[in-house]
Amino acid sequence: MCEYGAGNVRSVLVACERLGVDARATGDPDEVERADLAVLPGVGSARSAMEGLAARGLDDALRERVAVGRPTLGICLGLQLALEWSDEDGGVRGLALLTGRAARLQHGRVPRIGWARVEPGGEEFYFAHSFAAETPAATATSEGVVAVAESDGFLGVQFHPEKSGRAGARFLERCLSPA
Amino acid sequence: MPLPRLIPCLDVAGGRVVKGVRFQQLRDMGDPVELGEAYSEAGADELVFLDIGATVEDRKTLVDLVRRVAARLAIPFTVGGGVRAVGDAEALLEAGADKVAVNSAALAQPELLTALAERLGSQAVVLAIDATGGEVRSHAGSRAVDRRAVEWAREGEERGAGEILLTSIDTDGTRDGYDLGLTREVAEAVSVPVIASGGAGSAAHVAAALDVAQAALLAFILHENPARLESLRSELRDLGVPLRDAG
Numbered sequence: 001m002c003e004y005g006a007g008n009v010r011s012v013l014v015a016c017e018r019l020g021v022d023a024r025a026t027g028d029p030d031e032v033e034r035a036d037l038a039v040l041p042g043v044g045s046a047r048s049a050m051e052g053l054a055a056r057g058l059d060d061a062l063r064e065r066v067a068v069g070r071p072t073l074g075i076c077l078g079l080q081l082a083l084e085w086s087d088e089d090g091g092v093r094g095l096a097l098l099t100g101r102a103a104r105l106q107h108g109r110v111p112r113i114g115w116a117r118v119e120p121g122g123e124e125f126y127f128a129h130s131f132a133a134e135t136p137a138a139t140a141t142s143e144g145v146v147a148v149a150e151s152d153g154f155l156g157v158q159f160h161p162e163k164s165g166r167a168g169a170r171f172l173e174r175c176l177s178p179a
Numbered sequence: 180m181p182l183p184r185l186i187p188c189l190d191v192a193g194g195r196v197v198k199g200v201r202f203q204q205l206r207d208m209g210d211p212v213e214l215g216e217a218y219s220e221a222g223a224d225e226l227v228f229l230d231i232g233a234t235v236e237d238r239k240t241l242v243d244l245v246r247r248v249a250a251r252l253a254i255p256f257t258v259g260g261g262v263r264a265v266g267d268a269e270a271l272l273e274a275g276a277d278k279v280a281v282n283s284a285a286l287a288q289p290e291l292l293t294a295l296a297e298r299l300g301s302q303a304v305v306l307a308i309d310a311t312g313g314e315v316r317s318h319a320g321s322r323a324v325d326r327r328a329v330e331w332a333r334e335g336e337e338r339g340a341g342e343i344l345l346t347s348i349d350t351d352g353t354r355d356g357y358d359l360g361l362t363r364e365v366a367e368a369v370s371v372p373v374i375a376s377g378g379a380g381s382a383a384h385v386a387a388a389l390d391v392a393q394a395a396l397l398a399f400i401l402h403e404n405p406a407r408l409e410s411l412r413s414e415l416r417d418l419g420v421p422l423r424d425a426g
Contacts, residue, residue, distance in 0.1 A: 010275045014250055043277070044300045077300075109393065111302040111341040113372050114181025115224055115423040124423040126224075126255055127181060128277070128302040130341075143180070163255045163277060165219070165425055 001025045001039045002032055002062070004052035008162070012041045012075065015162035019169065021176050029061035037176065038065060041162075042077030046102070046131075047089035049077055059095055066097045069153040073175055079133055079149060079156030088131050097154045100135025105145070118147045118159065123167040125159035132158060182423050184224035184394035185385070185412065186374060187401050189214055191260075192232035194244060198399050200352035202309075202320040208402035211244060216251035217405040222412055222425030223254055227344070227374075227396060229280065229307075230260030231319055238267065242274045249275025259307055259344075264291070265298050272299065280305040280344055283317040286324055286331075289338055296339025301371075306340035308332060311348040313361055320348050328361060329368045336369045343369055344396070346376040352399055354380030357388040366391050382414035389420055 001016075003009050003025040016023035023039075024031075032038050040062065042049050053059045066072050074082045080102035083094045087103050094102070105112055111130045118125055118140050125147070133146040133156070140148035142159070149156045155175065161168035189196045189211050196214055197205040208214070215226055228248060230241050238261065245258050258271045259280025268279040279299070285292050285306060295304045309316045310328035317324050332343045345365050347358030357378045366373040375388040376396035388395040401407050412422055 008272065008275075008277060010249070010273065011277065014275065015253065018253070043272075043303055045297065048298070108180050109370055109372050111371065112181060113302060113342060114184050114393065116181040124182070128255070128341075130301060160255070160277075163253070165222075165253045169253065 001041065002053070002058050003027045004049065004056055004058055008043050009041055011160075012039055012162045015169065015172055016176070019173055019176060027056045027058065029057040032058055033061040033065050036071070038062065038070070038072045040072065040074045040078035040081065042075065042081060044077060045089055046077065046080060046086040046092040046094075049081055050092055050094070053081070053095075062095055063097065066152060066154050071175075072097070072154045074154065074156035075162070076129060076158060076160055079158055080131055082154060082156050083133055083135060086131065098133075098135050098137045098149055098151055098156065100133055100137065100149070102131040103134050104131050105129070107144075112145070115164075116142045118142045123171075125161065125164040125167055125171070127159045129158060180393070182421055183389040185408070185415075185422065186225045186227050186394050186396050187214075187218040187223050187408065188227040188229060188376070188396045188398045190229050190231045190398065191244070192230075194240070196402060197231070198352060198402055201348055202351060212247050212251060214402065214405060215248040218401070218408060219252045219254050221405060221408040223408060224394070224423065225255040225257065226252060227257045227259070227280070230258070232260075238270070242270050245271055245276055246274040257305055259305065265294050268295055268299060272303065278303045278305050278342070280307040282307040282309065285335065286315065286317045286326070289334065292335055292338040292340050296341070301339050301341030304340050305342045305344050306332070306335035307344040307346065308335075309346045309348055310361060316348060329364050332365045333368050336371050340371065342372045342374060344374045344376060345392075346396070347378065350378030351376070353378050354399060356380060356384040357395070359387055359391055362388060363391040382411055382418060385411065386415055386418045386420050389415075
């Protein structure tokens with residue numbers, strides 16, 4: 001669990017503990033690179049988050065592990081940081097684990113906050129975001145917004161599985177089962 | 180648009196959940212950790228925790244309580260009361276809150292909203308407004324402020340608030356229905372989500388509030404019997420309100 005000064009690390013830890021998984025928050029790049037599953041949670045702004053990752057060397061650690069196909073889960077801002085670019089904060093270069101960019105939501109009330117259905121699958125998850133991914137790696141959407149994107153070992157979700165009740169617990173369980 | 184949300188609210192004083200009528204005559208309604216978990220299990224879409232005694236209680240006690248409540252929740256968790264600085268908000272998020280609600284401190288120093296949004300993101304910053312007759316009150320309703328609720332909501336959004344939690348003191352705890360006029364006025368004035376608060380007495384009241392706002396806060400109607408949340412959800416579905424499937 002990447003700890004980099006920008007995130008709801010505790011919520012994700014609590015959710016993992018509830019599933020009986022040995023999860024730990026760390027800012028140590030070696031540990032992040034070698035873990036069975038690395039989680040990049042995130043709330044807050046793209047720029048300070050990227051700075052937090054870079055200051056700890058976690059950006060390279062994440063690139064290294066994704067390059068060799070080790071499973072990595074990005075949540076919310078963690079998905080947006082994985083892209084090549086984010087329009088947030090005047091433009092921020094991302095980790096480039098996925099092709100594409102994060103752009104500000106143009107429709108409805110922003111921030112987009114609440115539970116919404118994700119297709120395919122039809123389950124409802126909790127979203128809280130002002131920016132969203134635009135990427136060819138999208139594998140699921142919610143009301144026209146990219147909800148899931150994946151490539152190689154990286155899986156990014158725009159919603160918060162750790163805050164999505166039973167549906168979220170089932171999702172995390174699926175992510176954690178190969179680990 | 181995401182689905183309408185039902186949000187139980189724990190007003191906490193002295194470590195206990197309390198509820199009053201029009202912010203007066205507080206009654207003990209139970210333990211926040213137990214009630215929070217009960218609501219999370221019963222299908223609440225989020226939980227709000229307002230430390231209404233925050234001006235007198237010390238921060239550490241509050242943060243510890245927030246940590247214990249958060250540990251039992253599988254839904255989003257907003258905490259308010261006594262947040263005066265970015266550091267206060269960060270301590271609450273570190274303890275497991277997902278959003279912070281600010282009220283009196285934002286009135287005293289509106290730039291706090293911007294500082295919070297820059298650090299935490301707008302989606303984690305809730306501007307709580309208590310109003311009577313459309314006029315804002317601060318310090319848990321005890322002090323008049325020379326601001327209209329609609330204008331303050333609009334300014335709050337511009338300064339970085341990502342949600343408006345609008346409580347009508349006139350309807351709070353009365354079970355006579357939400358203040359729909361004021362709620363509609365505020366919802367039309369801003370483009371962030373609005374949470375209606377104060378006055379829920381029946382499913383029809385809640386449905387009417389969800390027609391003008393994106394979420395409805397619930398307190399009195401639930402605390403005496405938390406299982407009421409499940410029956411309320413099915414009554415609302417029967418009224419045509421599309422709620423999430425909490426199964």
